[in-house]
Amino acid sequence: MIRRIGAGLAWIGRHGTAALAVSIFIGMALPALSATLRPYLALAVFSLLTLAFLRVDQQAIRMRLRRPALLIAALMWMMLGAPLLTYFGITLYGPENLGPDLVLALYIATAAPPVMAAPAFIYLLGLDGTLSLALSVAALIVTPLTAPFIGELMLGASLPLSVGGLAAQLSLLLVGAFAVSFALRRLAGRERLARSSHHISGLNVLLLLVFAIAAMDGVAASFADKPVFTLGLTALTFALALVQILLSLVLFSPATREDAYAIAHTCGTRNMGLMVAAFGGTLPELTWLWFAVGQFPIYMLPLLVKPFVRIYCGPNAGSVT
Numbered sequence: 001m002i003r004r005i006g007a008g009l010a011w012i013g014r015h016g017t018a019a020l021a022v023s024i025f026i027g028m029a030l031p032a033l034s035a036t037l038r039p040y041l042a043l044a045v046f047s048l049l050t051l052a053f054l055r056v057d058q059q060a061i062r063m064r065l066r067r068p069a070l071l072i073a074a075l076m077w078m079m080l081g082a083p084l085l086t087y088f089g090i091t092l093y094g095p096e097n098l099g100p101d102l103v104l105a106l107y108i109a110t111a112a113p114p115v116m117a118a119p120a121f122i123y124l125l126g127l128d129g130t131l132s133l134a135l136s137v138a139a140l141i142v143t144p145l146t147a148p149f150i151g152e153l154m155l156g157a158s159l160p161l162s163v164g165g166l167a168a169q170l171s172l173l174l175v176g177a178f179a180v181s182f183a184l185r186r187l188a189g190r191e192r193l194a195r196s197s198h199h200i201s202g203l204n205v206l207l208l209l210v211f212a213i214a215a216m217d218g219v220a221a222s223f224a225d226k227p228v229f230t231l232g233l234t235a236l237t238f239a240l241a242l243v244q245i246l247l248s249l250v251l252f253s254p255a256t257r258e259d260a261y262a263i264a265h266t267c268g269t270r271n272m273g274l275m276v277a278a279f280g281g282t283l284p285e286l287t288w289l290w291f292a293v294g295q296f297p298i299y300m301l302p303l304l305v306k307p308f309v310r311i312y313c314g315p316n317a318g319s320v321t
Contacts, residue, residue, distance in 0.1 A: 075138050104158065115270065
């Protein structure tokens with residue numbers, strides 16, 4: 001029985017990338033299941049973080065740290081530059097015109113670190129994911145410092161948690177996940193983890209499926225009741241992700257095209273689930289809807305941008321299926 005489960009996880013790990021693109025639609029098709037799983041979203045986020053730390057390639061990160069200038073510049077842009085640019089845009093437009101719920105949505109969509117699946121998405125596009133991996137880990141580490149600072153600027157008293165409370169919650173999630181992954185790494189050993197890479201990938205896909213279904217709570221009803229509004233909001237989440245990607249490509253054009261795109265795609269796929277978990281899984285309805293439909297670009301962009309990546313990065317890119 002255990003062997004069959006292991007074989008099933010390994011199969012999912014080898015063929016799970018296509019499943020990720022459709023998992024968000026499963027949540028929409030099964031709204032009762034989404035409502036059931038929503039209370040477990042924070043647990044899914046914690047488990048995904050644990051697996052991400054468990055799979056970190058320390059050697060790859062060390063290689064990138066030998067020449068840290070590009071990594072530091074990308075980190076500064078992603079965790080401070082992009083959210084500060086969003087803050088200035090909100091200030092110019094007028095936060096009172098947007099409303100606190102939409103400002104909160106823009107906050108979690110730009111102040112969050114990248115999803116830890118970002119390196120896998122980069123590999124999926126046929127590119128080297130080590131820079132994305134190093135950037136994702138570094139961004140996670142600084143999030144308890146940068147996210148409360150940006151939150152205070154953007155939201156002030158409207159921030160659902162105090163600055164200190166948000167920093168504490170984020171630190172608790174990250175330190176807890178790292179501690180669990182460290183214990184598992186010591187128990188299993190490096191060789192066993194290497195042999196189990198497909199099993200871990202399969203478990204990661206299953207957890208992403210749970211997360212995606214939980215995140216879709218209320219989305220089907222919103223599409224049914226307010227289809228034009230919900231489609232428009234979905235389009236805005238795609239637009240925000242693409243703007244972050246395009247601005248990053250321009251800013252990091254002096255680097256190699258492969259590195260520039262790795263930074264750009266990583267910047268465009270934000271781990272909003274981490275911020276939601278830090279807020280205890282409770283958000284205003286509009287903010288939750290943004291978070292939910294904001295999963296569409298994260299899960300679908302790797303498939304949609306393949307033709308562009310082939311042109312931008314060369315004929316060998318985008319060849320991984």
